[in-house]
Amino acid sequence: MELIWxxxxxxxxxxxxxxxxxxxxxxxxxxxxxxxxxxQKHQQTDENKQQDGEKSPPLE
Known part of the structure; x- marks a missing residue:
């Protein structure tokens, strides 16, 4: 019983x-x-820009 407690x-x-x-x-x-x-919010805005034809900035 002690083990259970x-x-x-x-x-x-x-x-x-x-x-x-x-x-x-x-x-x-x-x-x-x-x-x-x-x-996630930042990535969604980047995806929206790419869909609109804008290029995302290059990765550094």
Whole structure:
């Protein structure tokens, strides 16, 4: 019975750590965070420019 309480406590601790990481570092756990959304928005504007016939700037 003691082992069960230890395992429940360990599971609860791991779950709490995961939630904290998901809130403060979402990209680490596969959640699209603010930075990733900014990159996606930037890429979409580049694609729209290419479809309109404009050339994107060369990569450096």
């Amino acid at each position: 230890i395992l429940i406590g360990f599971f609860a601790l791991c779950t709490m750590v995961f939630i904290v990481i998901a809130i403060f570092l979402p990209e680490w756990v596969g959640i699209t965070g603010k930075k990733a959304l900014e990159i």
